[in-house]
Amino acid sequence: MEKYKLNQRKPCKGIISVLIVLMVSACQPLANSEEDMDTGEYFKPEGHVMELKTKESFEIRNGRIIYIEHCAPCHGATGKGDGSYYASGLEPKPRNFADPEFAESVQDDYLFEVIWKGTAAFGKSPYCPPWGGTLKEEEKVRNIISFLRTLTLHAKPK
Ligand code: HEC
Numbered sequence: 001m002e003k004y005k006l007n008q009r010k011p012c013k014g015i016i017s018v019l020i021v022l023m024v025s026a027c028q029p030l031a032n033s034e035e036d037m038d039t040g041e042y043f044k045p046e047g048h049v050m051e052l053k054t055k056e057s058f059e060i061r062n063g064r065i066i067y068i069e070h071c072a073p074c075h076g077a078t079g080k081g082d083g084s085y086y087a088s089g090l091e092p093k094p095r096n097f098a099d100p101e102f103a104e105s106v107q108d109d110y111l112f113e114v115i116w117k118g119t120a121a122f123g124k125s126p127y128c129p130p131w132g133g134t135l136k137e138e139e140k141v142r143n144i145i146s147f148l149r150t151l152t153l154h155a156k157p158k
Helices: 002-031 034-043 049-053 058-070 100-105 108-117 138-151
Strands: none
Touching: 058 138, 100 138, 108 138
């Protein structure tokens, strides 16, 4: 009798597990739905209107969302270094990411290091803090860099 009961319960457990997995995976696409991710478009830099019509990669969209939250207050929503703190007279000014000369002068690996460790670690001012501790995941910094590269679409690192 005991054995029979056990056998009866196993498939039931199996069905419940399958249902849980299905419910969880059904929620996934909702969390990443187009609507959720589209919020970043409000901050699309001027001059790149055409790009709105094309599908952006997840990396770029994610990068923009993180950028707007953590970097835009100083670097500005369009990356020109004119965020709200800019007016308060930071000297040197936050880097202008829309400047193709800057984009051409830096490799992604350098950008990663300077964002992760902060500008002071590279003999610059201490105004750009080390972001590694806040963002924690290297992928997030890589995503920001993908977004930064869209601000100067034609500039490639030399
Ligand atoms: C409190 C204001 C502030 C915030 C917030 C901020 N930055 Fe900066 N950032 C600066 C300033 C000021 C500089 C210029 C530092 C210098 O040249 O000494 C700078 C410079 C930089 C540079 C250029 C380094 C170089 O070699 O010239 C990068 C890249 C950068 N910031 C990335 C970021 C990213 C990514 C974020 C968000 C995760 C961010 N910053 C948030 C103020 C800020």
